[in-house]
Amino acid sequence: MKERSVTNKDLIHIFSGFKSEEGNLIPILQRVQEKRGYISEEAIKRISRFLKISENQIFGVASFYSQFRFDAPGRNSIKVCLGTACHVRGGQILCEAVERELDISPGQTTKDKRFDLERVACLGCCALAPVIQINDDIYSRMTVIRLKEILDKYE
Amino acid sequence: MSKQNEKVTINIDNQVLEVKRGLTILQAAERNNIYIPTLCAHQDLTPFGGCRMCIVEVEGMRGFPTACTTPVEEGMVIRTHTAQVQAERKEILQLILSEHTSSCLICDEKDECKEYMGTIRKAGVITGCRYCPNDGQCELQEVVERLEVKEIDYPVYYRHLRVEKDDPFYDRDYNLCILCGRCIRMCQEIRTANTLAFKQRGRYTVIGPAYDRTHLEAGCEFCGACVSVCPTGALSEKVRKWDGKADREEITTCPLCGVGCQISLQVKGEEVIGSLPAEDPMVNNGQLCVKGRFCVTELVGNYQRLRRPYKVQNGTKVDIFWEEAIELAAEKLSACSGEDFGMLIPPNFCNEDLYLAQKFARVALGSHNIDTTARSFYESGFNTYLDLMRMGAPLSDLQEASVILCIGLDTRFGRSVVGVELRKAIARGAKIISIHPRHHSLSVIADKWIQPVPGTEVSLLHSLVRLTEKKRTGTTRSKSKGIGESLGDELATVAKTLKGTSAVVILVGSEFLPYDQSPQILEAIERLARNIGAGVLPLPAQSNLFGSILMGAYPELLPGGFSSTDKKRIAGLRKKWNADIPHLSSRSNKEIFSSGKRLKMLYLMGEVPPNLRPPSEFLIVQNIYPPVPWDGGDLVLPSAAFTEVDGTFINGEGRIQRVRKAVDPPGEALPDWEILCRIAKKMGAKGFDFSSAREIHEEISSLVKGFGDFDNPARKATSLTCEGELTVSQRRSSGTKKADKKLPFLLTTSMVEHTYRGFPLSTWVEGASALFAPGVVDINSEDAKKAGISERDEVVVTSSHFEKTWPARMVSEQPKGTLHVTLLRGESVGPNPHPVKIRKKNV
Numbered sequence: 001m002k003e004r005s006v007t008n009k010d011l012i013h014i015f016s017g018f019k020s021e022e023g024n025l026i027p028i029l030q031r032v033q034e035k036r037g038y039i040s041e042e043a044i045k046r047i048s049r050f051l052k053i054s055e056n057q058i059f060g061v062a063s064f065y066s067q068f069r070f071d072a073p074g075r076n077s078i079k080v081c082l083g084t085a086c087h088v089r090g091g092q093i094l095c096e097a098v099e100r101e102l103d104i105s106p107g108q109t110t111k112d113k114r115f116d117l118e119r120v121a122c123l124g125c126c127a128l129a130p131v132i133q134i135n136d137d138i139y140s141r142m143t144v145i146r147l148k149e150i151l152d153k154y155e
Numbered sequence: 156m157s158k159q160n161e162k163v164t165i166n167i168d169n170q171v172l173e174v175k176r177g178l179t180i181l182q183a184a185e186r187n188n189i190y191i192p193t194l195c196a197h198q199d200l201t202p203f204g205g206c207r208m209c210i211v212e213v214e215g216m217r218g219f220p221t222a223c224t225t226p227v228e229e230g231m232v233i234r235t236h237t238a239q240v241q242a243e244r245k246e247i248l249q250l251i252l253s254e255h256t257s258s259c260l261i262c263d264e265k266d267e268c269k270e271y272m273g274t275i276r277k278a279g280v281i282t283g284c285r286y287c288p289n290d291g292q293c294e295l296q297e298v299v300e301r302l303e304v305k306e307i308d309y310p311v312y313y314r315h316l317r318v319e320k321d322d323p324f325y326d327r328d329y330n331l332c333i334l335c336g337r338c339i340r341m342c343q344e345i346r347t348a349n350t351l352a353f354k355q356r357g358r359y360t361v362i363g364p365a366y367d368r369t370h371l372e373a374g375c376e377f378c379g380a381c382v383s384v385c386p387t388g389a390l391s392e393k394v395r396k397w398d399g400k401a402d403r404e405e406i407t408t409c410p411l412c413g414v415g416c417q418i419s420l421q422v423k424g425e426e427v428i429g430s431l432p433a434e435d436p437m438v439n440n441g442q443l444c445v446k447g448r449f450c451v452t453e454l455v456g457n458y459q460r461l462r463r464p465y466k467v468q469n470g471t472k473v474d475i476f477w478e479e480a481i482e483l484a485a486e487k488l489s490a491c492s493g494e495d496f497g498m499l500i501p502p503n504f505c506n507e508d509l510y511l512a513q514k515f516a517r518v519a520l521g522s523h524n525i526d527t528t529a530r531s532f533y534e535s536g537f538n539t540y541l542d543l544m545r546m547g548a549p550l551s552d553l554q555e556a557s558v559i560l561c562i563g564l565d566t567r568f569g570r571s572v573v574g575v576e577l578r579k580a581i582a583r584g585a586k587i588i589s590i591h592p593r594h595h596s597l598s599v600i601a602d603k604w605i606q607p608v609p610g611t612e613v614s615l616l617h618s619l620v621r622l623t624e625k626k627r628t629g630t631t632r633s634k635s636k637g638i639g640e641s642l643g644d645e646l647a648t649v650a651k652t653l654k655g656t657s658a659v660v661i662l663v664g665s666e667f668l669p670y671d672q673s674p675q676i677l678e679a680i681e682r683l684a685r686n687i688g689a690g691v692l693p694l695p696a697q698s699n700l701f702g703s704i705l706m707g708a709y710p711e712l713l714p715g716g717f718s719s720t721d722k723k724r725i726a727g728l729r730k731k732w733n734a735d736i737p738h739l740s741s742r743s744n745k746e747i748f749s750s751g752k753r754l755k756m757l758y759l760m761g762e763v764p765p766n767l768r769p770p771s772e773f774l775i776v777q778n779i780y781p782p783v784p785w786d787g788g789d790l791v792l793p794s795a796a797f798t799e800v801d802g803t804f805i806n807g808e809g810r811i812q813r814v815r816k817a818v819d820p821p822g823e824a825l826p827d828w829e830i831l832c833r834i835a836k837k838m839g840a841k842g843f844d845f846s847s848a849r850e851i852h853e854e855i856s857s858l859v860k861g862f863g864d865f866d867n868p869a870r871k872a873t874s875l876t877c878e879g880e881l882t883v884s885q886r887r888s889s890g891t892k893k894a895d896k897k898l899p900f901l902l903t904t905s906m907v908e909h910t911y912r913g914f915p916l917s918t919w920v921e922g923a924s925a926l927f928a929p930g931v932v933d934i935n936s937e938d939a940k941k942a943g944i945s946e947r948d949e950v951v952v953t954s955s956h957f958e959k960t961w962p963a964r965m966v967s968e969q970p971k972g973t974l975h976v977t978l979l980r981g982e983s984v985g986p987n988p989h990p991v992k993i994r995k996k997n998v
Binding site: 061 | 343348349350351352353354355356363364365366373374599600
């Protein structure tokens with residue numbers, strides 16, 4: 001209850017910087033994501049009222065871009081690299097293993113809010129491929145076998 | 156020079172053509188009968204260039220431009236069918252098909268398969284690979300055939316998407332979807348309902364509303380426009396799924412509200428298998444609402460239709476022949492005096508039936524006791540409503556309006572073609588102001604949504620009236636009693652907007668009609684309209700309310716809308732009908748129908764809830780469905796639905812429009828007028844020798860102005876002319892009704908207005924029961940939380956008058972401290988709005 005009213009205040013503050021024009025949708029979405037870490041159903045509803053665009057259209061636009069997420073981020077965030085080098089060294093298999101282990105798809109958060117998962121294009125250390133990043137820690141030359149052990153470290 | 160500018164000369168496939176500038180290559184080719192394959196292009200929608208089927212070669216242009224997006228230019232040389240273009244198209248089509256189940260398209264045994272389909276079989280008609288409901292009507296099949304694609308070189312990828320069957324009226328199988336985006340463009344551009352959008356991207360792209368919401372949750376109007384434009388079987392109408400192509404169509408008028416849309420009935424054999432919008436620029440312009448698009452088929456085609464007459468004898472149903480039924484009716488009616496007779500007819504019958512019903516009562520029974528159910532719908536506001544109809548404006552005024560004031564109007568399921576016009580108006584810069592107490596279809600799109608607290612509508616409208624007066628007296632600040640200061644300021648801006656332009660149109664919906672103060676609300680609307688010189692569109696919920704007035708289907712009114720107390724008119728009618736018609740006695744109808752006096756005979760055309768009709772010794776029910784319960788009448792006569800008769804309706808704007816017979820009535824059912832004629836003749840009454848609706852229409856035209864040609868009615872919008880006045884009872888008003896500590900909530904009620912022949916559509920149309928569910932109480936989410944109520948909990952609502960239990964629905968937009976419930980016609984909870992208290996059941 002309390003958290004929600006804070007959100008609404010934030011939203012009103014964000015809206016105050018924009019005109020009610022269709023073209024402002026993406027900047028508004030970006031600001032909301034910046035502020036809250038994700039775009040909630042409530043936020044989409046309020047943006048819809050403000051811009052007079054339907055919630056369905058807003059969701060359509062937002063879901064096109066991988067930068068927007070619709071679930072609150074978890075306590076720990078996992079980034080699996082699928083850049084060229086990591087891809088070649090089995091990044092995809094690694095990603096699928098994480099998905100299976102946590103039972104979520106990229107862009108989602110586990111039910112217990114422990115992890116969220118994202119795919120990224122390159123983390124900049126291709127020589128160490130395949131790479132995953134959890135919070136600020138980089139894990140290089142990753143294997144599926146090491147995965148569970150590493151995940152257990154995070155609460 | 157300018158002429159030269161309008162036309163350009165182009166060359167398509169070595170044909171030199173002169174075409175209009177501004178056309179696309181595709182349009183130019185189509186107009187000259189040159190075939191270019193397309194999948195995503197549609198004549199009503201903007202070009203999309205998504206499917207790449209229409210690629211062509213243009214001399215001097217790089218690559219292969221798409222014909223649907225490239226405008227013609229002077230001297231263009233276009234080739235549509237070169238070997239290379241065809242090869243590219245085939246390749247692209249194969250890629251499309253690699254994500255589309257295609258055994259109905261590409262199969263080695265396709266030709267032989269057809270031959271085996273005719274053999275003796277044990278299972279229905281499904282032999283061969285007929286798993287797509289669109290088989291035979293599929294545009295993809297056509298293109299595959301044209302391009303002669305015989306095999307697919309790519310691995311077939313099945314997306315394993317769940318078939319979505321959880322919405323009423325249509326199913327969605329996006330495994331068959333080719334992402335042409337027609338449905339989305341339809342929903343966004345033409346309907347502007349914005350329910351559909353592309354979600355995700357790349358190979359994950361799907362079509363649908365936000366999140367995983369159902370269409371019902373996402374605000375879909377169920378207009379079915381997306382289903383109509385889908386080139387594949389991805390979207391399919393539930394009822395029509397395996398019916399295939401229609402043999403013929405019949406254009407008629409929809410009887411499900413006062414807008415009077417023109418619909419094209421799709422007929423196969425002797426059955427109506429679908430209804431589509433007719434391309435008619437006058438009223439609905441190719442659009443329909445859920446009722447006209449989806450409800451009609453089920454409504455007239457339900458297997459429970461009444462097929463033969465029956466009587467109820469000692470508690471048993473006895474099927475009888477028409478002869479016996481007519482004899483029984485005539486015998487009972489002959490023994491009944493005019494005083495003891497009553498007839499009720501809902502105002503969505505054809506003019507011809509309404510006219511004949513009142514003639515039947517007046518001539519055969521010598522009684523003025525004929526009434527429509529509109530009286531109990533409008534109650535004390537009826538006369539004021541008729542006043543609004545007297546100043547009625549045509550729908551086309553919306554096209555020029557710069558400000559549109561909507562009062563109590565929701566266009567989601569009913570009158571949604573008006574909603575389409577409203578959104579078009581917004582697109583051209585018009586302002587929409589909506590006065591509505593609850594969340595509704597206009598709350599997102601309106602420039603201003605004024606949400607009055609129930610019970611304050613009259614003072615709200617009165618302050619608008621005061622603020623718009625030409626000569627404002629003294630005080631600059633309006634005395635806005637009880638509506639709150641912030642709302643008062645808002646009203647001042649609204650008044651300014653209304654006064655600032657000459658092109659204002661006021662639309663009146665049904666929300667406030669069941670309110671106790673509806674006469675005052677309607678009167679305030681009338682005064683407001685006069686102040687600002689606005690046109691008023693009352694948009695009645697009944698398809699032929701206008702006609703029921705003109706036909707004189709009320710005790711106080713004669714055909715032509717003349718008063719029954721007018722002795723000269725009565726004398727004229729006596730001569731015309733060659734019968735002895737009584738003068739209207741002082742014991743007016745109001746007493747007959749609501750005094751509780753037991754009538755000897757009551758004749759119901761259609762259905763009327765028991766508490767809205769007088770008790771009677773003998774009850775005749777004439778309808779297309781049996782009464783509920785089945786023994787709800789002593790004699791039950793099967794009649795024909797609107798798809799099975801000829802006739803006319805007059806819509807809310809006053810346009811006379813034709814109803815055309817598409818199929819024969821089921822079983823032994825007869826048109827309403829014919830049943831009445833047969834009974835009247837049996838009773839020995841004169842003037843009932845009609846053999847068709849056309850003859851009745853001719854008689855009407857000798858009595859009522861504007862009734863001319865039966866085949867091609869004028870269809871001109873006219874305001875109501877009616878001299879008579881209806882006697883209405885004043886609703887008992889128990890003073891100001893405000894919530895207090897004991898009863899902290901204000902309950903408002905509205906009525907299920909989606910009816911045909913008096914019964915709610917949801918009784919006989921399955922999907923309609925999901926959309927128009929009565930008996931659910933809407934509560935503000937925060938109020939509910941405080942009371943410990945969650946979604947679908949049973950809530951006990953108590954007032955000083957009643958105690959009822961309804962399931963709850965959380966609505967965040969429902970104003971705090973208010974509740975709302977939709978009731979079936981005939982149900983009543985007393986005053987409206989009504990102070991109540993709530994509690995969760997069993998707590």
